[in-house]
Amino acid sequence: MKVTVTVNGRPVAAGVADRTLLVHFLRDEAGLTATNIGCDTSSCGACTVLLDGQSVKSCTVLAVQADGSEVTTVEGLASDSGDMHPVQRAFHAEHALQCGFCTPGMVMAAVSLLAENPKPTEEQVRSGLEGNLCRCTGYHNIVRAVLAASEG
Amino acid sequence: MSILGTRVVRTEDPRLLTAGGTYVDDLRVPELAGAARVTFVRSPLAHARITGIDASAAHEAPGLVAVLTYRDINDIPPPPLPPEGGPPPGSEAAPLPLGGPWQEPLLAVDRVRFVGEAVAIVLTDDSYQGEDAAELVTVDYEPLPAVVDLGEAMAGGTLLFPDAGSNVPVAHPAGDLAFDGCDVVVEREIVNQRVAPVPMEGRATAASWVDGKLTVWASTQNAQISRFILAGAFGLDPAAIRVIAPDVGGGFGAKVGLDRDAIVVAWAARHTGRAVRWVETRSENLTGMTHGRAQRHTVKIGGTRDGRVLAYRLDVVQDTGAYPRMGGFLPTLTNLMAPGPYDIAHVEAGYRVVVTTTTPISAYRGAGRPEATAAIERAMDLFAAEIGMDPAEVRRKNLVPSDQFPYQTPCGALYDTGDYIGGLDKVLAGAGYADLRAEQARRRERGDVVQIGIGVSCYVEITAADADNGETARVVVHDDGTATVYTGSSAHGQGHHTSWAMIVEADLGIPMDKVTVKHGDTDEIPLGTGTYASRSLQLGGVAVHRANLEVKELARKLAADLMEASEADLELDTASGSWQVRGDPAASRTWADVASYAGAEGLAAFVHYTDGAPTFPFGSHVAVAEVDTETGKVTLVRHVTVDDAGTVLNPVLTEGQRHGGIAQGVAQALLEEMVYDADGNPLTGTLVDYATITAAELPSFELLVSETPATVNPLGAKGIGEAGTIGATPAMQSAVIDAVSHLGVRHIDMPTTPVRVWAAISEARASQ
Numbered sequence: 001m002k003v004t005v006t007v008n009g010r011p012v013a014a015g016v017a018d019r020t021l022l023v024h025f026l027r028d029e030a031g032l033t034a035t036n037i038g039c040d041t042s043s044c045g046a047c048t049v050l051l052d053g054q055s056v057k058s059c060t061v062l063a064v065q066a067d068g069s070e071v072t073t074v075e076g077l078a079s080d081s082g083d084m085h086p087v088q089r090a091f092h093a094e095h096a097l098q099c100g101f102c103t104p105g106m107v108m109a110a111v112s113l114l115a116e117n118p119k120p121t122e123e124q125v126r127s128g129l130e131g132n133l134c135r136c137t138g139y140h141n142i143v144r145a146v147l148a149a150s151e152g
Numbered sequence: 153m154s155i156l157g158t159r160v161v162r163t164e165d166p167r168l169l170t171a172g173g174t175y176v177d178d179l180r181v182p183e184l185a186g187a188a189r190v191t192f193v194r195s196p197l198a199h200a201r202i203t204g205i206d207a208s209a210a211h212e213a214p215g216l217v218a219v220l221t222y223r224d225i226n227d228i229p230p231p232p233l234p235p236e237g238g239p240p241p242g243s244e245a246a247p248l249p250l251g252g253p254w255q256e257p258l259l260a261v262d263r264v265r266f267v268g269e270a271v272a273i274v275l276t277d278d279s280y281q282g283e284d285a286a287e288l289v290t291v292d293y294e295p296l297p298a299v300v301d302l303g304e305a306m307a308g309g310t311l312l313f314p315d316a317g318s319n320v321p322v323a324h325p326a327g328d329l330a331f332d333g334c335d336v337v338v339e340r341e342i343v344n345q346r347v348a349p350v351p352m353e354g355r356a357t358a359a360s361w362v363d364g365k366l367t368v369w370a371s372t373q374n375a376q377i378s379r380f381i382l383a384g385a386f387g388l389d390p391a392a393i394r395v396i397a398p399d400v401g402g403g404f405g406a407k408v409g410l411d412r413d414a415i416v417v418a419w420a421a422r423h424t425g426r427a428v429r430w431v432e433t434r435s436e437n438l439t440g441m442t443h444g445r446a447q448r449h450t451v452k453i454g455g456t457r458d459g460r461v462l463a464y465r466l467d468v469v470q471d472t473g474a475y476p477r478m479g480g481f482l483p484t485l486t487n488l489m490a491p492g493p494y495d496i497a498h499v500e501a502g503y504r505v506v507v508t509t510t511t512p513i514s515a516y517r518g519a520g521r522p523e524a525t526a527a528i529e530r531a532m533d534l535f536a537a538e539i540g541m542d543p544a545e546v547r548r549k550n551l552v553p554s555d556q557f558p559y560q561t562p563c564g565a566l567y568d569t570g571d572y573i574g575g576l577d578k579v580l581a582g583a584g585y586a587d588l589r590a591e592q593a594r595r596r597e598r599g600d601v602v603q604i605g606i607g608v609s610c611y612v613e614i615t616a617a618d619a620d621n622g623e624t625a626r627v628v629v630h631d632d633g634t635a636t637v638y639t640g641s642s643a644h645g646q647g648h649h650t651s652w653a654m655i656v657e658a659d660l661g662i663p664m665d666k667v668t669v670k671h672g673d674t675d676e677i678p679l680g681t682g683t684y685a686s687r688s689l690q691l692g693g694v695a696v697h698r699a700n701l702e703v704k705e706l707a708r709k710l711a712a713d714l715m716e717a718s719e720a721d722l723e724l725d726t727a728s729g730s731w732q733v734r735g736d737p738a739a740s741r742t743w744a745d746v747a748s749y750a751g752a753e754g755l756a757a758f759v760h761y762t763d764g765a766p767t768f769p770f771g772s773h774v775a776v777a778e779v780d781t782e783t784g785k786v787t788l789v790r791h792v793t794v795d796d797a798g799t800v801l802n803p804v805l806t807e808g809q810r811h812g813g814i815a816q817g818v819a820q821a822l823l824e825e826m827v828y829d830a831d832g833n834p835l836t837g838t839l840v841d842y843a844t845i846t847a848a849e850l851p852s853f854e855l856l857v858s859e860t861p862a863t864v865n866p867l868g869a870k871g872i873g874e875a876g877t878i879g880a881t882p883a884m885q886s887a888v889i890d891a892v893s894h895l896g897v898r899h900i901d902m903p904t905t906p907v908r909v910w911a912a913i914s915e916a917r918a919s920q
Contacts (some may be wrong), residue, residue, distance in 0.1 A: 019280065033180075034172025036401070038352045039434035043839035046352060078170050088169040092161055095804045098645030098812065100168035101175065101352040101401030122852065130848040133839070135352050135402050136645050137808060138815030138876070139847035 003067045007032065008076025016063045022056075023047045025063035026073060034074045034104040038133065045132030048105035048112075049073050055112030057105075057131070074104035077111065087111050087149045096145035098136035106132045110146045119150055154658045154726075156867075159804050162650045163664065164643075173399035176356035176371050177431045183360040183367060188217045190417050190430035191282030193272040193289045194440065195264035198300070198509040198832020199312070200293035202262050202271065210274060210288035215281035218424055219289060221272045222259040227423060229387040253316035254507075256475040258385075258416050264293070265312050265474035266511050267834055268439030270413055273420060275428060298509045298832030302448055302469050305506045312474060312507045319507045322480040324487075326467040326502030334454030334462050338534045343901045344523045346446040346471065346826040347819075348836075349516045350844055353401020354437035357414040358429040359421035367394045368418045370410055373403040373642055374682025375672045378410045385415050386422070390678075397672030400644035404816075405515030406442050407644070408684050411477075413440060438837045443826050444516020446471040447486065447523045453531040459541050459549040466490045466527055468503035473512035480505050482513070485520030485617070490563050492528040493572045493612040493770055494550040499562040509832045515684065517816055518613070518874040522881050525611045529882035530899070533889070537898055542589075543886070544580055544608045548573060551610060567612060567768045569860050575794040576610055576772040582856045583774040583792040596894050604789075605777045605891025609883035612770040615686035615797075615871025622762030623687070624680045625695035627656065627703050629755040633729075633744035634666040637699075640680020641692030642672050646873065647805045648688060652696050654802060655867075659700035661729030662743055679760065686769075686871020689801060694865045695761040702757035707731065707746045714749045715739055767862045767870035771795040773883035775818075779891035784910030786888050788818055788851055795875040796858040799868030806872045807855055813876015814853050819845035820877070821884035825903050843903075896920050 004013040005022075007030045014029040026032050026049065037059055038046030047058040050072040058071075077085040084092070087110050097103040106129070113120065113128040120128065125146045126139070134142060172178070207219040260271045272289055276282040297310040304310075305319045312319060331337045358369040366388065372378045375395040383390040400407065410418075417430045432440060448469040455461040470483040483503030490501040536546040551572040552559050559567040585606070592604045624640035637652045653667035670676055681691070704724060711731040712719040721734045731746060733739040747755045776790040791814055800806050823843040827835040836842040861868030881902070888904040889897060896916035900908055 017280065027177075031180075033174070033178035036172070036175070036353070037177070037431075038354075039839045041434065041838045041840045043844075044352065044434070074169070075171060084166070084170060091169055092165045095161060095808050097165060097168055098647070098808055099352065099402040100164075100173040100399060100645070103168055104172050107169065126847040126850070130846045133350075133352065133844050133846065135350055135404070135816070135844075136812045138811035138813070138853065139850055140811040140815075140853050141808060143847060143852065 001064060003063050005066045006070045008072060018064060020063040021059055022061040022063050022066050023058035026058060026071065032073050032075050036101050036104060038102065045109055046102050046105040048108045048132060050108060050112060055109055074107050077107070085111070087114065090145040090149035094141045094145035094148055096137060096141040102132060102134045106134060106142060110149070113146065114150055122147060155654050156658045156801055160650060160654060160802050161804060162647050163653060164647065164649050175353050175399050175401050176358055176369050179358060179369055179398060183362070184358055184427050184429060187358060187427035187429040188275040188277065189279045189282045190420060190428050191274050191276065191286045192270050192413065192436065193274065193286050193291065195260065195267060195269040195271055197264060197293050197295055198267050198298040199296040200264050201296060202260060202264065202291060203294050204292040205272060206290040210285045213281065213285035213288055215277035216285050217275035217277065217426060219272060219274050220420060220423065222257060222261050224423065225258055225419065228385060228419065253313050254321050254476055256412060256477065258412050258419065265509050267832060268511060269474065270416060273416060275420060275424065298830065300508055300510060300828050300830060300832050302471055302506055302508065305508050312509065320504055321476045321507065322505040324502050325504055326465055326500050329463055329465045329498060329500040331454035331463045335457045336535065336538050337452065337454035338538050339452040340534060340899060342449040342451060342527060342530050344445050344447040344449060344526050345902055346443050347516065347824045348438050348443055348826050348842055349404040349406035349441060351402030351404055351406065354432040354434060355413065355441055356431040357417040359418040360427040361422040361425060365392055365394065366418060366422055367396065369396045369398055370414055371400045371407060372397050372410060373400070373407045373644060373684055374409055375642060375674050376640060376680040377682055379674045381410050382415065382418055386419065395674045397642055403644045404517045405444065405519050405684055408515055435838050438842055439511050439834050442477065442514035443473065443511050444513065445523060446513045447483065449527040451527050451531040453535045455535060457539050459539060459546045461494060461496050461535060461550045463498040464491060464496050464528065464531060466501040470503055470505045471508050471513060472505050473508060473510045475512045476505055476507060477512045477514055482520040486524040488563050488565050489521050489524035489614060490528065491561055492525055493552055493610050494528065495552045495556065496550065501563055510828055517813060518877040521613045521874065522878045525609065525878050526882045529609045529886065533886055534898060537893065544576065544585060547608065547610050548576055551576060565614060569863055570612065570768065570770045571860050572610060572770055575770060575796055575858055578856055578858060579772040579774050579792055579794045582854065583790065585774065588776060601782050602778050602780050603891045605779055605887040605889065607775040607777065607883040607885065607887030607890055608772065609879055609886065610772045611879045612768050613874060613878050614766050614768055616690050616764065617685055617766050619691060619764040619766050620762055621681050622760055622764065623691035623695045624677065624760045625692065625699040626756060626758040627696065627699040629662070629703060629743055629747045631744060631748040633662065633742055633747065635660070635662045637667060637669045637696055638677045639669060639671045639692050639696065640677055641688045642682040644683065646683065646688055651689060651693060651801055651805065655693055655696045656700060658726065659697060660704060661724060661726035663729065686873040689867065690767055690862065690865050690869045690871060691761060691764055693801065693869065694764060694867055695759050697866060698761055699757045699759040702759065703755060706755055706757065710749050711741055711746050714746065715741060765864040767798065767864060769795065769797040769870040769872065769875055771875060771879050773879040775880070775883040775887040777887035777891055779888060779909060781892060781913055784906035784913065786822055786904060786909060788884065790851060790854060791818065791880065792854040792856065793879060794856045794858045795872065795879065796860050797872040797875060798862040798870035799859055801867065801869065809872045810855055810876050811853055813874060814880040815845055815850055817877040817880030818850065818884045821881050821902050821904060823903050
């Protein structure tokens with residue numbers, strides 16, 4: 001069926017099978033491959049995006065469910081002039097990424113977390129990111145980056 | 153001032169943060185346009201005969217391109233026979249199967265030996281179709297008994313490879329050891345459980361075969377080794393193969409080279425003539441990618457009542473899974489490092505490798521060394537408990553003193569440099585060890601429900617064990633003053649692009665932002681080894697440094713000619729990146745000037761650095777755990793470490809390596825285990841069941857600085873990538889046991905899950 005999703009401010013329309021997952025719509029129809037797939041049980045959070053401002057695991061949303069919605073991926077975070085989002089800048093400054101595979105989902109989860117709780121404690125950051133797995137950083141610098149971003 | 157040793161954030165990050173990496177599944181290169189998706193048909197049984205494969209229904213599936221089984225693999229040479237005089241030892245660089253009766257097929261022939269073993273592949277237009285079509289391939293299995301228990305495997309009642317006549321492909325059991333003069337001897341069996349590497353990107357391979365040339369894009373730690381493996385498997389000239397490692401989403405040892413599934417994918421491109429792409433699912437990854445650890449240890453330790461250890465015996469049984477892909481490599485490393493950082497007069501170590509009907513075992517961050525450390529550290533704790541001495545004090549009494557280096561161990565290692573006692577004292581001071589013991593005493597006195605445990609570990613490891621394989625670097629200075637580094641090393645998160653550019657800036661004065669680093673493409677870099685065993689900086693980095701020096705000497709000659717000065721009078725000002733004549737500050741030439749003057753011949757140097765030597769990083773960790781004695785729940789409260797990997801090039805990167813390793817070590821100690829039932833069914837085959845550690849289960853870590861330079865390489869560098877898993881695992885495990893030791897608990901096997909901790913407490917209480 002035909003689905004139209006506004007992705008990073010740009011409408012993307014495509015005919016998709018009913019079972020098509022949002023993450024595949026983003027990767028294959030919108031051509032935005034930053035959002036990764038790290039599991040098949042909604043456990044790892046690599047595919048986290050914002051759907052109408054709320055963070056979702058895009059492997060757990062059907063593309064048809066997103067019809068008419070707005071989606072933001074990590075490619076859409078930087079400003080129009082190309083400046084990185086404060087969370088992206090903090091991830092860079094704090095060495096909060098290594099292989100980079102979890103990073104787009106982790107950044108989007110962090111953006112969502114800070115939107116809900118602009119001044120989280122370390123414990124709140126840790127519990128807030130529990131649904132996003134990273135195998136490289138031990139989470140140490142990710143937590144520091146989110147806290148740094150929260151302090152502006 | 154040199155940029156080396158300073159805190160430099162990564163040049164790799166902006167791209168990864170804003171556009172995302174380009175992993176195999178993200179490649180949109182023309183060669184892969186319209187690539188068929190590969191989906192594997194995998195065995196649902198641990199051990200069975202295959203009596204028939206019927207793909208007729210799959211042929212009717214929408215989007216089907218091909219169904220391929222072992223019968224179709226009729227266009228490659230037979231696997232090589234094992235060398236005379238027994239099987240090859242295997243190595244981390246080339247984890248080849250043993251061959252002969254232990255030969256691992258590319259696709260199952262008449263028997264499957266683990267759940268997840270590849271039986272067939274389907275090629276379809278897209279991945280959704282692939283899942284459907286794979287379901288339609290009917291395989292008839294005649295079940296055989298599963299062999300999961302190591303004792304049963306060794307008894308050989310059911311053989312995985314009947315022609316081999318045994319389930320033990322390699323055996324060097326530990327010899328007898330007299331514990332003469334020992335007041336106290338403690339012996340115990342310890343399980344170092346099977347864990348899954350879980351790189352966030354699983355295995356992924358794409359391939360195209362055009363005009364007699366095979367191009368393979370693979371999520372691998374080593375493009376060049378992968379090409380070597382493919383050339384051998386297909387009987388092709390390596391020149392006919394190009395391997396590209398694009399961005400790689402983590403490896404942790406499990407992506408060294410290419411495994412059989414990746415070879416099958418590459419073969420499918422050649423066999424069908426159609427480009428193909430395979431990206432495994434996570435459930436596929438948890439049974440199809442190799443697992444790590446999986447050792448059973450019998451430790452025996454003896455010494456005097458005043459705390460001196462005199463003798464130690466370690467016997468390792470290595471579960472190697474269904475196919476002995478690494479031969480005896482992993483337990484050989486465990487044996488080599490058996491005595492750890494301790495000066496023990498008599499040490500005896502041995503091993504047996506045993507096949508079971510489970511996923512094959514290979515390297516996982518540390519690869520044999522965390523196991524050695526876990527064994528000796530548990531043994532030290534057991535010994536300390538037996539003589540009633542503080543575990544830190546027992547360690548201090550037995551660590552190799554600083555004036556003993558280089559130190560030859562009874563197991564054949566030559567520890568290069570170290571300050572083991574200094575490292576222990578530093579971590580104890582940093583953790584506030586005495587205060588922690590006082591707090592523990594107060595809680596015990598009060599009978600608190602939540603008790604505190606302090607785990608201390610000391611370790612030494614071997615890095616760049618295969619230093620003689622070396623690493624390559626080619627440094628080119630262009631006529632615009634920029635430089636390109638072609639490295640045989642391979643990056644998948646370690647920050648090579650930043651580090652190598654720092655070395656160029658330090659050596660040549662060409663600023664980092666004018667340095668491009670390239671890796672992982674065999675057309676550009678035919679010769680290289682890649683990344684594993686914490687070898688990158690001390691081999692690949694040194695190769696860059698050496699190439700820089702060669703470029704510098706070439707440039708000196710050119711600049712002398714250009715400036716009409718004597719070579720001896722020329723000096724490179726690395727602050728400004730310019731060549732100057734001594735005593736004549738006005739005369740100056742830039743790198744662009746010199747490179748332009750070099751003309752068509754260019755200004756470049758290639759180095760294959762092979763005269764390095766292994767190094768022995770060391771350190772000490774303290775873990776502080778709270779344990780709820782009513783529920784068995786463990787919380788890691790603090791983790792303090794000293795990890796000395798010689799001279800640090802970029803503290804930002806070494807800290808990142810330590811953090812990641814600590815988390816994986818804590819994960820093994822507390823949570824993670826690949827579990828099989830008696831029938832060989834994996835019970836932890838998804839990320840819902842496999843307890844991958846999360847941010848919520850970890851504290852921030854406390855890292856202390858210690859730098860004892862290596863003397864075998866000009867950067868003074870040792871490896872840091874595996875320190876965390878080696879040091880953290882035993883410290884965490886010890887902390888849990890220490891928290892409940894006053895209740896009579898001496899040992900709890902990993903993972904120290906709540907149910908195990910609770911059971912250990914209950915058992916100890918019942919026996920008192």
